[in-house]
Amino acid sequence: MEQILLHTERLLLKSLTPSIIHHVFHTKSKDEIIAYLGTNEQGYLHYKEMHEMGMETHRISMFLFLLIDKQSNTPIGECGFHTWNKTHRRAEVFYNIYSENMKQKGYMKEALHTVLEFGFSQLNLHRIQALIDDNNTPSKKLLLHFGFVKEGTLREDYVVNNTSEDSDCYSLLQHEWK
Template structure:
């Protein structure tokens, strides 16, 4: 049996909605908010990448993301709170493997909005979209082993911890461990 990614799920960009949130395309409208987020030490604590040196670096990253979305290789949403149109964070799929019908999910949220259920709420529309609209069979998350909040979020959404990779990632002068979580369509809650 062959499974194919549904290209129509990428264009036009899929705007998603929940009771409190509006998920829209992550684009240059949000460069300043993304810069603030990516230079926040709390946000970057578990993201094993250097902080951006300036706004131009964030702009280039967003532009590269747009190009990946145009090529049906990624989907990246800005998470906006409906009541006041505030940018809370972002969520999306990247490393989409068409042949094997899987993609990696990534997400981040401004610490001011942690522990309000916003990311769990975003998951309620983004995960079904991956399976029902994009045609994915599997979604993976690669998590820093110390990021308990992210691991808890994933498990509550139905993900299973599948692997503990020892020292599989080199960052900032050291090898780091990571945990891999997986969700199959049949596991979706």
């Protein structure tokens, strides 16, 4: 799949797929990759591990967008889908703004609207879910803004600092988006 560019008022969303990530690691230097992804050493190592260890199977993949601030032309975060199951038409949405000084400015609300629309219309998703910590008030507000419904809590679902923590599961179905 070739690179897709989507626009919002303040952001350019540049797609990153497994094939694009592999291409970047085969054709660019480390410094060029860090600049392209707008990341730091830790982010570079994360993407390098994805490149080397694999990001998809015959049924599960990912599709994400780099969020690029149009004014500065620099990446400020990412938003997209992981555990994208093409057979069952579902995926888990994730989002991240890289620096604290870019948060609380409405960028993620702007990006997520476009990413959700893309997921339902272009990736043909039927279900989009999000797993968040119950104490993550900004994420909870963001998901509720777009009509996500809390389904329940997954007990001891993920590990943070060697401690198993719960995840609250929220979902949005295609017919609810329309």
